[in-house]
Amino acid sequence: MNHTTVGLIGAGRIGRLHAENLVGIPEAHLKMVASPHLDEAWAQALGIPVRSTDVGAVFDDPEIEAVVIAASSDRHVELIRRAVEAGKHIFCEKPVAFEPGPIEEIIALAAGAGVLLQVGYNRRFDPSLVAAHHEIDGGGIGEIHTVRVTSRDPIPPDIDFVRRSGGLFFDFTVHDFDTVRFLSGAEIVELFAVGEVLVDPRIGAAGDIDTAVITLRLSNGALAVIDNSRHAVYGQDQRFEAFGSSGSVAVDNLRATYVTTSKRDGVFSSRLHGSFGDRYREAFVAELSGFLSSVREGRPVAVGAEDALAAVRAAHAAKRSLAENRPIRLDEAMATDTAGEGGIR
Amino acid sequence: MNHTTVGLIGAGRIGRLHAENLVGIPEAHLKMVASPHLDEAWAQALGIPVRSTDVGAVFDDPEIEAVVIAASSDRHVELIRRAVEAGKHIFCEKPVAFEPGPIEEIIALAAGAGVLLQVGYNRRFDPSLVAAHHEIDGGGIGEIHTVRVTSRDPIPPDIDFVRRSGGLFFDFTVHDFDTVRFLSGAEIVELFAVGEVLVDPRIGAAGDIDTAVITLRLSNGALAVIDNSRHAVYGQDQRFEAFGSSGSVAVDNLRATYVTTSKRDGVFSSRLHGSFGDRYREAFVAELSGFLSSVREGRPVAVGAEDALAAVRAAHAAKRSLAENRPIRLDEAMATDTAGEGGIR
Amino acid sequence: MNHTTVGLIGAGRIGRLHAENLVGIPEAHLKMVASPHLDEAWAQALGIPVRSTDVGAVFDDPEIEAVVIAASSDRHVELIRRAVEAGKHIFCEKPVAFEPGPIEEIIALAAGAGVLLQVGYNRRFDPSLVAAHHEIDGGGIGEIHTVRVTSRDPIPPDIDFVRRSGGLFFDFTVHDFDTVRFLSGAEIVELFAVGEVLVDPRIGAAGDIDTAVITLRLSNGALAVIDNSRHAVYGQDQRFEAFGSSGSVAVDNLRATYVTTSKRDGVFSSRLHGSFGDRYREAFVAELSGFLSSVREGRPVAVGAEDALAAVRAAHAAKRSLAENRPIRLDEAMATDTAGEGGIR
């Protein structure tokens, strides 16, 4: 069996998830995990041969062909740079960065070094979204007229996270901007964003919003609409629809269980998934499998830093649209805006 | 049994529908149908005792307590005036008018004469929408954050109709503006509309659009979004959702049949309803029953000309938003706009 | 318009339902309702021209071409005989009779007189069951392997009704026997019934059961299974499935509304319909329309007394299977059994 030797950087929540997925993928050999805060017993139980608290060890090991970066967000660009220098292929969790500049820089670096760079937009590997994409891409719904994305989180983030998250559009809506691009096969040209603080006034005090509706014009002439909330009490709400001249394709919510109870008062179904980890469990495995296939076969990755760049540009436009209460073209958005300074509001 | 004697004006498609519903409502006695183009045999088969080609006959019959107006749209205001003069309670099909002025006038007239005036916004009587409204109104989803309406017609109108319809916002979206108000219990404050001609270029040539997304701000601080299409090949698509601090309530599409066929290729369900008449069949019966209950019991009607007025004002704002590509407040919309002149574009 | 003049016998719950449906069918002219217990005001409000407390009046009126019999069950055979003598086409509510003998007799009588005789097995006109039947009949699921029927009532009948109902198999399961025949296009050859008193011991004291599972062998080699309960607290539960070599076709429950509420605890949908009248509302209209079409066009009825005969024979076999705890062939069932004497147990 032709397998790829992998090093993992980071062993927080998302790092551990990637580790537990990697050991069960026969095509991957997870040789090393490196993190300043490593839980030795956990890593040992998973059978990871080399454990280090020095992330540099991953870059120094010549056997390691590919690195999975799941460190804290503010180190992503630096770690990508070092991985490129070390000639490793890279899977990096989102966000890569909040500004176009650094993303453009690492795109150029990786291209120059001939290493692959995949970004953790895991939805692109969700079996339902993949099936929807294929249906649309194959002409199943004809010409696209509208795309709808509903994305709501089950639990609002804590306020500390809100402060350093870059704001709703940069932390959360970027996934939806990417999904609109993925499903439509088109670029975002212009958008109009409305947003409110309806979930928690502390989110407003931190300079962010928690509820938004964004209308988009796409390069193929289609319209799109995204609605977001930081707090859906009923669970992870992830619904997608593309509508066109020959029909529509919709991705419905998955459920924690498929049990229906019928009683005197009505019919009860189980809750939606309680976290994105549960909702996108298959996608998290598939994005790593897909990355490793690209590495083994020398194929381009399915979702790269160019996609992160497009989503970040849309987030800047949304931020400005919200501030100015008018539609913003993506090409004008970048002229004057500076992200991350003082949040969305 | 306490029943109400009714006269019907108009025997076109919608008039006949109302007639066939009225004869099966034991609380109604449909005494007369008047229409210049009356099909005698049809009216006789339904057992309607008096048939006339003169609409005035309805106003002259002192036994008739209530009139149902389903004549051609451009005669609605005039017929309402005559009904008010004759002291009849009035159910009038939509649209009442495209301009606020005449609607304000007949509101005042009917109030002055003490007659009831109900408007044919039938969705307000749809069992599913009524149940959703009760859930929301009873606090079931807490404070409302967002309202979503998807409304798509199965067959695009013919171009002649498009020309005299007032345009998508006036003919079609008015129902959705009303539904947003009905579900949210709030007024529309500001809106932003994008629209395109994606279904049929002849609709564009007629000065109208066929695809639209409208974002709304409501008086209770909530956001709403409506998406419309004149042509959903899969049938009458009518979906509604309100999302709030304690959950969400959604009205799903009804189907022509509840049959599921599972085959090698997948699972097939039957088509959605092919017309609004089929989709809202129960609502059409219930709106007349509700009107007649209001008449018998002297209660206010569930949906009046004030509601038509609010929807028409929103349509004017949408038209202007589309023209100027910016959000429009409803209070500024009426300052300068003139409806019906040259359509939406 | 070519319409049919109809007389209705009976104005109880089901009679009134038929009357209110008939007046709204343009092809029907409901000229007379006759019932010893007639509510004059109700009949007048519906605009039925002739009201009589003498059922004979319906047979004496030469204008009346077709009679709808919805009188008390024990008079059905007698009224059918009189209708045949008067040369009227007949729609008769179920049950026609509990014994094969009288049913065979009226089949012969009606055939001899050349009048149509349709039986009120309304499910044969339910849009979903009709669509399922067409799918199966057109070969959509290939050769049939199994048929499943789940039929449960929302409210158990009162004990007086249980006593004179003929028992669960004769009053209730007959519909399911007929549905198995309708969907499979085959005859019931042998069956095995188990039954229990689990809902209400008074039903047992009255000599009946309230819960049953019946396994059937069909003439085309397929198997079928019916499960019944007199009391589903969640509403009218009516589900049907045929499974075959190329797939399956299933009819799911309809709902009172199509509203879904998502909350912290889970997802709630509205109750099923609370009565067969609501569940089969469209079927009740369609069976009369269908009957009147048969009359006007001289076509055979869709469901005749032969179908009632087959269902009654299956009910006799089920009764005997339950008593003897063994499978019973339909051809042996009739040899020794006498229905209606002492109920099922």
Place this chain on the structure above:
Amino acid sequence: MNHTTVGLIGAGRIGRLHAENLVGIPEAHLKMVASPHLDEAWAQALGIPVRSTDVGAVFDDPEIEAVVIAASSDRHVELIRRAVEAGKHIFCEKPVAFEPGPIEEIIALAAGAGVLLQVGYNRRFDPSLVAAHHEIDGGGIGEIHTVRVTSRDPIPPDIDFVRRSGGLFFDFTVHDFDTVRFLSGAEIVELFAVGEVLVDPRIGAAGDIDTAVITLRLSNGALAVIDNSRHAVYGQDQRFEAFGSSGSVAVDNLRATYVTTSKRDGVFSSRLHGSFGDRYREAFVAELSGFLSSVREGRPVAVGAEDALAAVRAAHAAKRSLAENRPIRLDEAMATDTAGEGGIR
């Protein structure tokens, strides 16, 4: 972290599935895989430290506390005996054996040695079935009246497998017998089976059936019904329902994706899962996690050889019922029957 050292016997399809699941469970340390037909590269890629072609090595390693037996079925009893002798806790794939005798023997052996013995009835760990079980067990549907199981396989087994499988009831329906017991919390008292060869005549030639309906009487007075097919062209069909005095609880099919496509002809959903491995993926992980929890905490296993025994006894009764076309009590079934000799028919 307190983890358990595990040895795996068998590396065929199901053995590899267990291995890939075990390496991703942090509480498990999969130290050894032993199989005469071992794929070294696969095992190495998974990071399993010890690989052996001698199954005895697993029993000889004193570090190994628990064995997972996924060898060929005819070796299950022998391997369980050796594991008991070696003092290892045991997880054994089904079937343990076709005859009650050997199962009773190993139950006694394991109990005597104080080792845990869990059987691979994976459905007991399916999240949906677990949730249904809790709802029923907690009184959510009141007293149970009927249990329904529909279990159909997507692809018929090859004829060689049919010959050595013990027949439909022993290979396939045993899962359903166990599910009826799991959901109802009651024992099977009597059953009546009908069966046919409708899928493939070669299955009949091999002495087996491919389509069956089995009616059961349970020790709590409830009724149950199982329907089986070896070939559902639309995928793995697994539906379960318990109905009782206060309502019903149903487990619906899971789907490969949750995509719905609406077109001119109707609404299309994706296929059901194509294999039990995909359908019960979560259950396969959870049964091993559950077994390892039992080992670590010294708690009884959730599903033991006693459950396999009960299911095998029901299979014997079904075989005899089919042969004699009469209901069979489980206590009489064992008196005369000998399984595995000549198959079901």
